[in-house]
Amino acid sequence: MGIRTGNQYLKALKSREPEIWLSGRKITNLMEEPVFRQPILEIARLYNMQHDPGYQDQITHICDETGERVNNSFLVPKSYEDLMKRKAVFEVFAKATFGLMGRTPDFLNVVLTSMYYNSSFFEKYNIDWARNIQNYYRYVRDNDLFLTHAIINPQNDRSKSSHEQKDVYTHLGAVKEIPEGLVVRGAKMLATLAPITDEVIIYSFPGFKPGDERYALAFAIPIDTKGLRIICREPMQDGTRSFFDHPLASRFEEMDALLVFDDVVVPWDRVFLYNNVEAANLLYPKTGAGQQPAHQSGVRGLVKLQFATEVAMKLADSIGVDIYLNVQNDLAELAQSLESIRALLRVSEIEYTITENGEAMPDYTALETIRGLLPTMYPRAIEIIQTIGAGGLLMSPTGADFETDELKEAMDQYYVGREGVSSYERVALFKLAWDLCGEAFGQRLLQYERYYTGDPVRKKGIFYNNYKRQRSLNLVEDALKTSVWDKQVPVR
Numbered sequence: 001m002g003i004r005t006g007n008q009y010l011k012a013l014k015s016r017e018p019e020i021w022l023s024g025r026k027i028t029n030l031m032e033e034p035v036f037r038q039p040i041l042e043i044a045r046l047y048n049m050q051h052d053p054g055y056q057d058q059i060t061h062i063c064d065e066t067g068e069r070v071n072n073s074f075l076v077p078k079s080y081e082d083l084m085k086r087k088a089v090f091e092v093f094a095k096a097t098f099g100l101m102g103r104t105p106d107f108l109n110v111v112l113t114s115m116y117y118n119s120s121f122f123e124k125y126n127i128d129w130a131r132n133i134q135n136y137y138r139y140v141r142d143n144d145l146f147l148t149h150a151i152i153n154p155q156n157d158r159s160k161s162s163h164e165q166k167d168v169y170t171h172l173g174a175v176k177e178i179p180e181g182l183v184v185r186g187a188k189m190l191a192t193l194a195p196i197t198d199e200v201i202i203y204s205f206p207g208f209k210p211g212d213e214r215y216a217l218a219f220a221i222p223i224d225t226k227g228l229r230i231i232c233r234e235p236m237q238d239g240t241r242s243f244f245d246h247p248l249a250s251r252f253e254e255m256d257a258l259l260v261f262d263d264v265v266v267p268w269d270r271v272f273l274y275n276n277v278e279a280a281n282l283l284y285p286k287t288g289a290g291q292q293p294a295h296q297s298g299v300r301g302l303v304k305l306q307f308a309t310e311v312a313m314k315l316a317d318s319i320g321v322d323i324y325l326n327v328q329n330d331l332a333e334l335a336q337s338l339e340s341i342r343a344l345l346r347v348s349e350i351e352y353t354i355t356e357n358g359e360a361m362p363d364y365t366a367l368e369t370i371r372g373l374l375p376t377m378y379p380r381a382i383e384i385i386q387t388i389g390a391g392g393l394l395m396s397p398t399g400a401d402f403e404t405d406e407l408k409e410a411m412d413q414y415y416v417g418r419e420g421v422s423s424y425e426r427v428a429l430f431k432l433a434w435d436l437c438g439e440a441f442g443q444r445l446l447q448y449e450r451y452y453t454g455d456p457v458r459k460k461g462i463f464y465n466n467y468k469r470q471r472s473l474n475l476v477e478d479a480l481k482t483s484v485w486d487k488q489v490p491v492r
């Protein structure tokens with residue numbers, strides 16, 4: 001089939017009945033649920049872009065294996081040019097969502113492509129696992145499916161490993177083998193966009209210890225598999241707010257969910273890893289499942305930071321406060337953060353390496369530096385928006401006020417910005433800024449930037465240890481030898 005249209009995506013959603021729980025209600029008609037309606041349409045819009053002549057050649061290609069047109073996020077990059085082809089889709093999708101949706105389909109497509117191309121890793125442990133991941137990649141690529149993933153255990157007692165939790169099946173684990181497949185029980189989080197996806201893929205961050213064998217799992221199943229419950233977090237908007245009042249929250253909320261597996265049968269041909277602590281711990285480093293998608297996250301993060309920077313600059317300009325040095329300093333700080341991320345991203349692309357099996361890999365150090373910096377740069381951007389908007393952020397009336405005759409004069413007079421900025425324009429801008437920096441929606445976006453890729457504290461620890469191992473760090477040694485040179489090199 002190859003690339004889907006938005007309508008084909010909607011049709012697939014309508015054809016399924018996943019068990020979704022939202023605010024104590026079981027959702028029976030996903031398409032009619034206001035909370036999901038607009039986010040579904042936003043994802044459908046991305047699928048449509050694949051068919052738009054203005055984008056098609058930029059974000060899709062003809063697959064060598066099938067001759068069908070597929071999304072560039074399924075491309076195994078073998079060269080700088082391939083990395084750029086793949087980047088094009090990251091950029092187009094990120095710009096279409098202002099970087100606010102982190103788990104657009106391209107993200108997990110890259111994870112899966114990476115696992116597929118490095119399936120020799122799975123083969124070392126079990127030839128079936130390798131064949132399964134290869135077939136699954138082809139299935140997802142050729143049907144253009146939308147995946148969610150859950151790689152973290154629920155946050156229960158973090159001082160104990162999975163097998164030490166009070167209930168042995170609090171964290172998702174294997175129960176038994178049956179002829180049809182592997183029976184799994186327990187929970188996994190944090191499956192962003194789960195209710196509106198086609199499939200879920202389960203794998204884990206490293207950190208398994210002996211005794212955790214039953215939790216060492218990787219598999220994928222349809223999102224409506226019997227026994228799989230999707231428990232949504234409290235929504236941050238009810239789906240009835242207007243675009244004018246909440247231009248971002250009304251469009252781009254990515255629902256997050258806990259996945260509970262109630263003796264779910266995972267067919268054997270969908271099991272990628274099982275009962276092997278060593279393999280589960282090596283999955284990330286050996287398949288590139290962390291490093292390749294970091295390219296998508298870097299591009300998306302850059303777009304998001306650019307959006308926040310532009311919001312701050314427009315806000316300051318709209319009320320004439322960017323003549324003040326303190327405001328200019330804050331805005332310059334933001335612009336310099338943005339330029340730093342842009343530069344790092346280019347370094348990651350230009351300094352790519354080719355792995356042993358011929359895969360082009362964007363530079364680890366540059367991408368991890370982006371991952372290390374954004375959890376502080378993005379919250380700082382939000383703080384600057386809050387500081388520049390100040391009390392005005394809390395004073396925005398609603399769209400309904402603008403449509404009320406009795407209020408027209410007051411609206412036109414008291415909400416006007418600097419010369420040339422009408423009340424309507426100023427209020428619209430401040431509302432957009434408030435969605436980003438004040439609303440629960442905006443707070444989630446902030447929490448996303450901190451944690452979407454794992455705990456930044458531990459990630460920095462890993463980064464430091466790798467950096468120490470890989471970099472020569474010889475300058476100090478050289479400096480300590482200077483006294484010897486002094487004696488050897490005659491001074492003229």
Ligand SMILES: Cc1cc2nc3c(=O)[nH]c(=O)nc-3n(C[C@H](O)[C@H](O)[C@H](O)COP(=O)(O)OP(=O)(O)OC[C@H]3O[C@@H](n4cnc5c(N)ncnc54)[C@H](O)[C@@H]3O)c2cc1C
Binds near residue numbers: 103150152158447
């Ligand atoms: C908005 C959002 C969307 C996300 N989307 C997804 C998704 O689509 N799929 C998915 O699988 N995951 C997703 N994640 C989950 C993300 O991977 C985790 O939030 C992240 O790995 C951190 O884990 P945690 O939230 O359980 O925090 P914890 O690991 O419980 O950490 C809590 C605190 O304790 C500290 N801490 C805990 N353990 C240790 C330790 N061993 N050593 C030192 N400090 C420790 C941490 O530094 C942190 O401050 C998302 C997260 C967010 C916020």
